[in-house]
Amino acid sequence: MAKHHIAFTVNGDPVEALCETEETLLDVLRNGLGLTGTKEGCGTGDCGACSVILDGRLVCSCLVLGVEVNGKSIETIEGMARGDELHPLQRKFLEHAALQCGICTPGFLVAAKALLDRNPNPTETEVRYWLAGNLCRCTGYDKIVRAVMDAAAEMRRA
Amino acid sequence: MRYEAPETLEAAIALLRSEPGEARVLAGGTDLLVQLKTDLIEPQLVVDIKKIRELREVRREAGGYRIGAAVTGAELKEHPELKAVWPGVIEAANLIGSTQIQGRATLGGNLCNGSPAADSVPALIAAGATVTVAGPNGRRDVPVEDIVLGPRKLSIAKDEIVVSFLLPPQPPRAADAYLRFIPRTEMDIAVVGAGVNLTLGEDGRVTAARVGLGAVAARPLLVPAAAEALIGSVLEDAALAKFEEAVRAACQPIDDKRGTREFRIKVAGVMARRAALRAYERARSR
Numbered sequence: 001m002a003k004h005h006i007a008f009t010v011n012g013d014p015v016e017a018l019c020e021t022e023e024t025l026l027d028v029l030r031n032g033l034g035l036t037g038t039k040e041g042c043g044t045g046d047c048g049a050c051s052v053i054l055d056g057r058l059v060c061s062c063l064v065l066g067v068e069v070n071g072k073s074i075e076t077i078e079g080m081a082r083g084d085e086l087h088p089l090q091r092k093f094l095e096h097a098a099l100q101c102g103i104c105t106p107g108f109l110v111a112a113k114a115l116l117d118r119n120p121n122p123t124e125t126e127v128r129y130w131l132a133g134n135l136c137r138c139t140g141y142d143k144i145v146r147a148v149m150d151a152a153a154e155m156r157r158a
Numbered sequence: 159m160r161y162e163a164p165e166t167l168e169a170a171i172a173l174l175r176s177e178p179g180e181a182r183v184l185a186g187g188t189d190l191l192v193q194l195k196t197d198l199i200e201p202q203l204v205v206d207i208k209k210i211r212e213l214r215e216v217r218r219e220a221g222g223y224r225i226g227a228a229v230t231g232a233e234l235k236e237h238p239e240l241k242a243v244w245p246g247v248i249e250a251a252n253l254i255g256s257t258q259i260q261g262r263a264t265l266g267g268n269l270c271n272g273s274p275a276a277d278s279v280p281a282l283i284a285a286g287a288t289v290t291v292a293g294p295n296g297r298r299d300v301p302v303e304d305i306v307l308g309p310r311k312l313s314i315a316k317d318e319i320v321v322s323f324l325l326p327p328q329p330p331r332a333a334d335a336y337l338r339f340i341p342r343t344e345m346d347i348a349v350v351g352a353g354v355n356l357t358l359g360e361d362g363r364v365t366a367a368r369v370g371l372g373a374v375a376a377r378p379l380l381v382p383a384a385a386e387a388l389i390g391s392v393l394e395d396a397a398l399a400k401f402e403e404a405v406r407a408a409c410q411p412i413d414d415k416r417g418t419r420e421f422r423i424k425v426a427g428v429m430a431r432r433a434a435l436r437a438y439e440r441a442r443s444r
Contacts, residue, residue, distance in 0.1 A: 043195060064191075068184075068208075134256075
């Protein structure tokens with residue numbers, strides 16, 4: 001079977017790729033487009049390391065077929081910083097030491113951005129529930145939650 | 159594996175019908191892609207139904223709501239009226255997985271995945287939802303409790319598609335609730351799930367009730383005997399005791415890593431009682 005030709009946007013840039021039916025959006029991003037910031041953890045939608053924003057919705061890119069995103073708009077971790085200027089969430093993750101090994105970090109940042117895009121003033125409980133689909137085995141989550149709350153506060157002041 | 163994303167129901171049904179090998183319907187994909195990845199299924203054809211407009215809409219119908227089978231949990235939560243009218247159904251749908259899963263997972267998928275522990279199904283059973291199924295010979299309406307026959311076994315033919323769910327009009331002084339037991343607060347599969355929908359008379363007595371249970375048998379259950387125990391009551395202790403007894407009598411659970419048979423039967427009574435009390439409070443405040 002011939003590969004599918006798909007055209008979509010990643011972080012605002014139009015891209016094209018060829019993919020097999022079985023390939024996921026995660027495969028297309030990492031292997032097809034070389035965008036390796038999005039990580040593969042479990043590959044079954046349990047860990048959130050592969051989180052991306054698909055037409056404004058936070059999703060696990062491992063649970064989306066590449067062929068499904070033809071014509072869609074994707075936001076990934078690569079689109080968060082503006083050139084050398086980190087997104088406030090990225091800066092706060094560094095300030096609060098909200099990462100250790102770093103594998104889960106892109107997923108947390110994308111998920112947290114999706115939250116703050118919708119709700120600029122979340123409670124700690126809302127942050128914890130929103131991020132319940134992102135697993136981190138290093139930090140114990142407290143630093144991540146603090147970083148997100150702090151970033152939200154800074155972004156509200158800006 | 160072929161992928162097709164037709165824009166009409168007729169085209170989707172024709173594709174399923176003409177496929178000689180295994181074919182699967184793809185809605186949100188949160189179960190299907192895991193099954194593909196783990197080689198649990200190896201279909202020759204996947205039919206993505208998300209481009210069929212009717213399956214992606216929520217609209218008023220006959221005083222109730224018709225919910226397209228491919229509407230996501232996140233979309234249900236954001237609907238301006240649904241959560242107020244059917245809080246139990248929406249809570250149940252929003253208990254499925256994480257924010258990421260909610261962005262994709264659908265009611266149609268949760269039903270057709272055929273899990274006895276599906277969270278939305280007992281709530282839909284309690285709500286009295288009807289499922290519209292389309293096939294080569296047209297459409298049929300089926301009570302939601304008649305769709306799942308056992309683990310991964312459905313009363314739906316290979317060339318049929320679940321189109322939508324019709325939630326009936328909710329009378330005055332009526333409300334639903336869904337609760338489940340899991341060993342943590344989020345992101346787990348129900349050990350027991352219980353949905354209750356109650357209608358009250360002007361005197362506060364229950365005039366109509368429906369009870370749905372999940373994860374306590376090979377399929378999600380409608381439990382008329384439990385509903386019957388609440389009719390005419392104000393959920394006083396004696397009525398609740400009979401209710402719990404009827405709930406437990408309906409349970410035929412398995413022993414597994416999530417809970418023993420004995421534990422599930424006990425907890426089913428507790429969850430159903432709490433769901434009934436919650437539905438009652440909601441109904442009374444309407």
